[in-house]
Amino acid sequence: MQNLWGENVRLRRRRKKATPSPQPYSITGGNDCEVLGHSLNMFDLSGCTTCMDCHVNIFCPRCIPIHPRDDQAVPVLCERHEERAVQHAV
Ligand SMILES: [Zn+2]
Numbered sequence: 472m473q474n475l476w477g478e479n480v481r482l483r484r485r486r487k488k489a490t491p492s493p494q495p496y497s498i499t500g501g502n503d504c505e506v507l508g509h510s511l512n513m514f515d516l517s518g519c520t521t522c523m524d525c526h527v528n529i530f531c532p533r534c535i536p537i538h539p540r541d542d543q544a545v546p547v548l549c550e551r552h553e554e555r556a557v558q559h560a561v
Pocket residue numbers: 504508509510522523524525526527
C-alpha cells in the first residue's frame with residue numbers, strides 16, 4: 472500500500488517474539504491494539520498522540536507528514552480527519 476506521500480508503507484512491523492513488557496490486563500490476550508485498534512489519547516495541536524494501552528507514538532498523517540520524534544510512529548487519522556467516524560448509522 473501507499474501512504475499519502477507515495478511511499479511504500481507496511482502497516483506495522485510485527486515482532487511476535489520478544490515482547491518487552493507483557494500486558495498485565497488484556498481482553499484479547501495481549502494484542503488488543505491489533506484486534507481492536509489503539510486506544511488513543513487526545514491529539515495534541517501538532518497532530519500527535521499516544522496509545523493508552525501500548526504507549527506507541529501515533530500521529531495523524533493529515534495533520535503532519537511524519538511524527539516529529541518517532542519515525543516508527545503509527546499513522547492514525549485524528550477525529551477531525553477520520554471520515555468514517557462522522558456518521559455511524561448508515
Ligand atoms: Zn496501542
